[in-house]
Amino acid sequence: MGTHVIKMPDIGEGIAEVELSQWHVKVGDLVVEDQVLADVMTDKAMVDIPSPVHGKVIALGGQPGEVMAVGSVLISIEVEGAGNLKESAAPAPVKEAPVAPKVEVAVESKPAATAAPRPAAVCQGPMVAREADERPLASPAVRKHALDLGIQLRLVRGTGPAGRVLHEDLEAYLAQGQSNASAPAAAAYAQRNDEEQIQVIGMRRKIAQRMQDATQRAAHFSYVEEIDVTAIEELRAHLNEKHGASRGKLTLLPFLVRALVVALRDFPQMNARYDDEAQVITRLGAVHVGVATQSDVGLMVPVVRHAEARSLWDSAAEISRLANAARNGKASRDELSGSTITLTSLGALGGIVSTPVLNLPEVAIVGVNKIVERPMVVKGQVVIRKMMNLSSSFDHRVVDGMDAALFIQAIRGLIEQPATLFVE
Template structure:
């Protein structure tokens, strides 16, 4: 048999590395040409890579959760006598065989279903000489202990617990690797919080007129097959206000220390999925009617939840809106979608006392929380933008150019 070192292929679009999120094969498995071998997540998409030829898996070079560079050997195959390993080495098929699609379930989630398999005893468990001596005195086999420490070392507490039959805290814990989309979310959130100087401006919005307008337009939207929520009104109000406050539609180039003013209005709409929070992007919001915007948001959000959203629909946002809907709570402080400079949090509409014409009455009130990057945006600049958005939402008829 000939040996083939299979390297992580270039899946295009400038991708330089990929995270191993699931292996479909194990050492010793036989594979046919194009059988799925590994699932890899890049910063563009999740891809499945097939076998370049028929053979047997000799070695797997990266564990789940590890990051491999394009061109690094990730797996070694022993090809069948009738296979052509030289052709497989020359083949440009791996990129084409990699099917890029965002999944609606964290890739590799099958690894976590059900109880984890029992750890196989190792020939020489990690332990200090003192712990080994204690285990010998108590007649405990270190190989039968599942260590709780991340470095795999067995502790004296675990040895004594094994000797008395007691269960250690590790027996009541379950470890799951943070991989796939969840790992990408964690890294982006951490980068945003450690890069931008977050501050949040909060104000009330009397949404009574907005509630009435939506109730009036909803039946017309239904007849067109469109579900009209409050979100399109809010996204459109944001897009209408941004031209008057261009710094909120800008981004920071951290490498060159430059501010990039963007003269297009692509609004990201944070969407909860089973994989975690994703941000589909509605491009050129300022060119869409209210009903067109509602249909676009519904389509993108559903495709994100289904796991069928195209990678280009997750890129290019200039500002983000996040809404928790009925679960919006009283207040939250959204985290910026780096490298953007602003994100608007929308909270639940509640019946609250409001003052109109000097009289107290019951109104529909919601809180808006605007998080900004204080490195670039001063407090009064953010407040002026927020009040422009609120003024539009309190007079929402201006969002409807003509009666749909």
């Protein structure tokens, strides 16, 4: 028998150290080639580290939350043969689960249409004894299926290779749960004294760090404006009826992207980045719109590049593609960086008002709230209109309050008179 030592791999881009986010194995476990051993976090992505060998885990090189240097010992595996104890080699990362290079508070980019509520697993099948933070082996499709079913994946027994959870395991879990549905429920008013401590590591740590950094460094101020979206919603419905089958359905987001592009022509100071260390403001001609997106691994901001050169349907297709890539953990680092202004929306869950946090080093973020029907006075008559608030935040070190108000008013004018979006 020999020992195969796996070192922390070089993720690239000059990264000298990474954070060990999560172990998927423990000492004594038998592992197979290509099985995911650990997740490590860089500034831009969560990276899975696979095993290059079959064997038994005999030592772990760090604890979750520990920052480890590239080239340091990550894990030791006992293997048949001589192993590589004298000449260690790092495995190549096989999959990225990207995280937001820039984040802001509780925002999610989804189509404005009401999202179907996520079903909850009413009853439980046979449970597996896993730690609360242990991530079971499963494909992205299985994870999405479990999320849709409301199942905690760590409770499901996997029957695939190395205990991997399969689609059939989810169905078996639900089926077993149905047979137990008649079991008496716990008392609804029973006292509880349990506590749970969750270590802030990995992606949650990155989000916390960036949130804290943004609120400490930028002088945030928010501006809220009410917008009548009746006309643009009628236009959207007309275009979807006429072209939806051939070109794809339009949500409100591509119209908002277009409104940003047009308004920024008169307000270039909003499409900028501020380097507060060098004391330099860089205004950009290209409009790279970050679209805040919620995923299984946390909040991400994929970037619609050169929105100024895209049609409605081109923007819609790109927003959809990037959102799917982010939610499935397949967005690249380039797709998650380089935004010049951010658009954030919770769709139907958008509430009345929000105060989004800036994606530093950007100086503006436009937040979209939900659409509601309300009685409004139009030309002396009370009529029902579709109304929506824009809740936007700006960096007061760079953007004056008057300019912010005029910028949002410009967007309002474009949305309320949608033909002006396309007048050159």
